[in-house]
Amino acid sequence: xxxxxxxxxxxxxxxxxxxxxxxxxxxxxxxxxxxxxxxxxxxxxxxxxxxxxxxxxxxxxxxxxxxxxxxxxxxxxxxxxxxxxxxxxxxxxxxxxxxxxxxxxxxxxxxxxxxxxxxxxxxxxxxxxxxxxxxxxxxxxxxxxxxxxxxxxxxxxxxxxxxxxxxxxxxxxxxxxxxxxxxxxxxxxxxxxxxxxxxxxxxxxxxxxxxxxxxxxxxxxxxxxxxxxxxxxxxxxxxxxxxxxxxxxxxxxxxxxxxxxxxxxxxxxxxxxxxxxxxxxxxxxxxxxxxxxxxxxxxxxxxxxxxxxxxxxxxxxxxxxxxxxxxxxxxx
Amino acid sequence: xxxxxxxxxxxxxxxxxxxxxxxxxxxxxxxxxxxxxxxxxxxxxxxxxxxxxxxxxxxxxxxxxxxxxxxxxxxxxxxxxxxxxxxxxxxxxxxxxxxxxxxxxxxxxxxxxxxxxxxxxxxxxxxxxxxxxxxxxxxxxxxxxxxxxxxxxxxxxxxxxxxxxxxxxxxxxxxxxxxxxxxxxxxxxxxxxxxxxxxxxxxxxxxxxxxxxxxxxxxxxxxxxxxxxxxxxxxxxxxxxxxxxxxxxxxxxxxxxxxxxxxxxxxxxxxxxxxxxxxxxxxxxxxxxxxxxxxxxxxxxxxxxxxxxxxxxxxxxxxxxxxxxxxxxxxx
Numbered sequence: 001x002x003x004x005x006x007x008x009x010x011x012x013x014x015x016x017x018x019x020x021x022x023x024x025x026x027x028x029x030x031x032x033x034x035x036x037x038x039x040x041x042x043x044x045x046x047x048x049x050x051x052x053x054x055x056x057x058x059x060x061x062x063x064x065x066x067x068x069x070x071x072x073x074x075x076x077x078x079x080x081x082x083x084x085x086x087x088x089x090x091x092x093x094x095x096x097x098x099x100x101x102x103x104x105x106x107x108x109x110x111x112x113x114x115x116x117x118x119x120x121x122x123x124x125x126x127x128x129x130x131x132x133x134x135x136x137x138x139x140x141x142x143x144x145x146x147x148x149x150x151x152x153x154x155x156x157x158x159x160x161x162x163x164x165x166x167x168x169x170x171x172x173x174x175x176x177x178x179x180x181x182x183x184x185x186x187x188x189x190x191x192x193x194x195x196x197x198x199x200x201x202x203x204x205x206x207x208x209x210x211x212x213x214x215x216x217x218x219x220x221x222x223x224x225x226x227x228x229x230x231x232x233x234x235x236x237x238x239x240x241x242x243x244x245x246x247x248x249x250x251x252x253x254x255x256x257x258x259x260x261x262x263x264x265x266x267x268x269x270x271x272x273x274x275x276x277x278x279x280x281x282x283x284x285x286x287x288x289x290x291x292x293x294x295x296x297x298x299x300x301x302x303x304x305x306x307x308x309x310x311x312x313x314x315x316x317x318x319x320x321x322x323x324x325x326x327x328x329x330x331x332x
Numbered sequence: 333x334x335x336x337x338x339x340x341x342x343x344x345x346x347x348x349x350x351x352x353x354x355x356x357x358x359x360x361x362x363x364x365x366x367x368x369x370x371x372x373x374x375x376x377x378x379x380x381x382x383x384x385x386x387x388x389x390x391x392x393x394x395x396x397x398x399x400x401x402x403x404x405x406x407x408x409x410x411x412x413x414x415x416x417x418x419x420x421x422x423x424x425x426x427x428x429x430x431x432x433x434x435x436x437x438x439x440x441x442x443x444x445x446x447x448x449x450x451x452x453x454x455x456x457x458x459x460x461x462x463x464x465x466x467x468x469x470x471x472x473x474x475x476x477x478x479x480x481x482x483x484x485x486x487x488x489x490x491x492x493x494x495x496x497x498x499x500x501x502x503x504x505x506x507x508x509x510x511x512x513x514x515x516x517x518x519x520x521x522x523x524x525x526x527x528x529x530x531x532x533x534x535x536x537x538x539x540x541x542x543x544x545x546x547x548x549x550x551x552x553x554x555x556x557x558x559x560x561x562x563x564x565x566x567x568x569x570x571x572x573x574x575x576x577x578x579x580x581x582x583x584x585x586x587x588x589x590x591x592x593x594x595x596x597x598x599x600x601x602x603x604x605x606x607x608x609x610x611x612x613x614x615x616x617x618x619x620x621x622x623x624x625x626x627x628x629x630x631x632x633x634x635x636x637x638x639x640x641x642x643x644x645x646x647x648x649x650x651x652x653x654x655x656x657x658x659x660x661x662x663x664x
Contacts, residue, residue: 046481055362084418092629092630095433128533149506150505150506154403164596164597166498166503166510167501167663168506169499169503170500170596171498171503171597171598172499173352173482173498173598173599173631174481174482174598174599174600174631175598175631175632175634176598177598177629177631177632178498178596178597178598179503179596179598180595180596180598180629180632181595181596182595183591183592183595183629183632184592184593184595185518185588185592186517186520186625187520188518188519188588188626193628195629196627196628196629197591197626197627197628198625198626199353199626200595215349230348247477256517256520259515259517259529260515260516260517260592260596261596262497263512263514263515263516263532264510264511264513264514264516264592264593264596265496265503265510265596265597266504266505266507266508266509266510266511266512267501267505267506268506273549273653278392290520293529293530294517294520294529294530294532296525296527296529297424297509297512297515297527297528298424299424299505299506299507300509300515302506302507332498
């Protein structure tokens, strides 16, 4: 465990967020911006926007990161030196080298994120993992999965991602891609998935997929393609029948995928975050129904499914844990 | 790693097998009997049959197991002392306490297998795991998965079982039940499964399930329920169209389940053993077709699916590895 704070970064298609995170998980400084997405934008525009964000957050947190740190936790006149940089970033990426090509950030294709951060913070460790993996780590370290050894953390939002902690340690798999619960197959003849396959959980339960399905049933057709999965969750809470049916559809798909994952990995608890999960019981009730219909063996019946508890900052807290709790979460 | 040999035991519904296994995985002695299954048989009948088998194998292997071993690898006039007892047994069981209730051995319900073996071999460590998990361990240690860090070992036979090695270590999950690939859901509205669920891989691809499906299509109806999955594999090799179609059905289900497992766990290699897998290309070709249709992301396309290589002794070798390679395979 590091004793100095860590600079944590969360890079997604919607927002860039950064924080200074203390060894106990407390957030000492935080800022965010909408992910710049001008037409014709190049990789360096986005990098410069990230740099400004990082400068503001380190200033706000009174931390320095001049490099050449030899004594962790040293407090200078400027504040604490940071112990390293932890990053959650949308996939795919090479791992652990972290040349990133986030699906929702077209400006970065094979962008050498780890190397650029190493240049900016010379001498400091820089650890990058998938953003949904960081959410799962955050929930295991400080959130809904705390104290459990076998946890699946999930994000159900524009995509469906996740991360897997088994035996108390993050599972990376052969190439850092373990945790792709969104591509567990729940309906083999189902809709095509962005991954090129068919019937993946993500093809059914991702926000845009749900919204498209609901529009085909008459929901908010006047708004064209602008209404989102979050709008759908909101309408479901208001009792809109098509929106409610969409949440049932997503819930059933989630229940089947979680039953499969529980049988394969003998999970104790599944924590679900992300915009679509905001629908609450409208999503979790059909999820439980499908899960309990398919997970019948005694060990599988014990699995619990709960909402994630850390909210928007879970990815940052998980990114920080890549350094603060590297023995559990960083094993490339 | 232990330096003395281990007494390995494989307990299934069809046979009881035992071996003396050297630290390098070599089998120094081996014997087997058909699992006694007289009507009205009680738990002690079966235990006595196992004891006779163990006596024959230890005598054949010139090993002793008098208990109170303090110096591993000591060679006595009678031969080597064994370093411990490793067991693969059909599930379900409590784990690691190993009160076993093997589905196909009705005489044992909550039978205290570990405690009975401890009484018989006082002072020696006794380690019991699921039989399919032991096959997976065997294939990882000495077989098709050797040298890989992320391996799923499978048995497709009367049931469909498996074990999961991730990051080079066996994954146990919350209760020793990780690896239940047979209950990954491949067809949510599919046939009911013995587990109480529906559409599990096992409900479709287990030998008896395949044979029942084939009989419903006209295959060997004159034989009633006696023809098995192995007969079906044999008939498929001879070109019987219904038998061939049954293997395609199983192959597709396996391909879908393996795609899901690969996405969730980022596997490198899947090794498949058991009677049904003897159908060779008739099973593996449709398996590959379904797998490649569903596993499209770059990391998932890299997974290999191969036949297990150790054959009948894989479970014994894996059971021995619970002691010989306990650091990798025994973490209750």
